[in-house]
Amino acid sequence: MKLALVGYGKMGRILEARALEKGHSIAAVIDPFVKGTADSGAPVYGSLAEALKGGLGQADGAIEFTRPDTAPENIKFLAEHKIPVTVGTTGWYAKLPEITAAVNAAGASLLWASNFSLGVNLFYLIAAHAASLFDPFAEYDVGGFEVHHNKKADSPSGTAITLAEKVLSRMKRKTKAVYDKLDRPPRADELHFASLRAGSVPGVHSLVFDSQADTIEITHTARNREGLAAGAILAAEWLGSRSGVYTMDDVLADILNRSIN
Structure with a gap:
């Protein structure tokens, strides 16, 4: 997969490393507080709108770890442009009904979880x-x-x-x-x-x-953030080209059902 990382703090850097280990590539990194290029060599953009003209447009999915005040607009933007998004940011769930409606109206996909471990x-x-x-x-x-x-x-x-x-x-x-x-x-x-x-x-x-x-x-x-990163990447892989709104419950239910059957 070609992944876009929305947010390039500690979690973003761990996600980048784990994604590369699994054979994925980083199409773009979006973070207004980071300049230049990411550790992987991927371009860093200051906004999603700017990134859309570059690597974000080629991404198979995005993983979003930012802040509660920015996550809802990030999700809406990605949904509008049909980019599947896996969201690990917490604290924005009061807007979940609004976000769910927007994602479904756009025929897009969202997978969110309070914790991806x-x-x-x-x-x-x-x-x-x-x-x-x-x-x-x-x-x-x-x-x-x-x-x-x-x-x-x-x-x-x-x-x-x-x-x-x-x-x-x-x-x-x-x-x-x-x-x-x-x-x-x-x-x-x-x-x-x-x-x-x-x-x-x-x-x-x-x-x-x-x-x-x-x-x-x-x-x-939790000993570190590695479990969060591994789970978020698994979730992004599972989301793939599905449409709709999902949680980690859906990912686990599918995996456990397949292991039983």
Whole structure:
């Protein structure tokens, strides 16, 4: 595949290296804060409009890791020009209905995920199953927490929100996630999920099922961003020429179904 990278920070550079290792090429890099050429020799453009006149026009797909305030317009632009886009930026999901409508109206394709790590997405499946197991036993309460580096732009993380949603979808006695500081005891139907930003932590997400008798804790700890890059490239490969809006759930469901059959 010829890939365009929208955003060329730490993640963009890791994506570039992993894509080249898998035999893909980099058609263009788009980042207004980077000048010259990328490590791969690909041209760097200051905007998508500028890149469209160059390497972006030849791209088979784009991978977008930027910021919550820029991702929606990036997605709309790429959809308008029929360039399949895989989006790892989080914090923009309030605009997801608007973006979904725009992508579908353009007959384009979008694959988004709060976290592209295969480990995290398998962790989601484990968490959902655990929630369904604990739901009938009211003596077990559930809560969660996440830790990220102090440069992360959003809080709670998109991964934390997705994790909480997985729990809520499988526990009838929990109806709402609360991410803010609480100056009161949480209500019985609330799932409290806390966030911490410190140091250089790539990412830790935990669910805690607790009773007076014992505690069961399940945790995913990222060692680096390599898992995110590998998953994003896998997702871009899977998206290919498909049209519509997908998530990493669709990618995993397809892969797991093929492995069973």
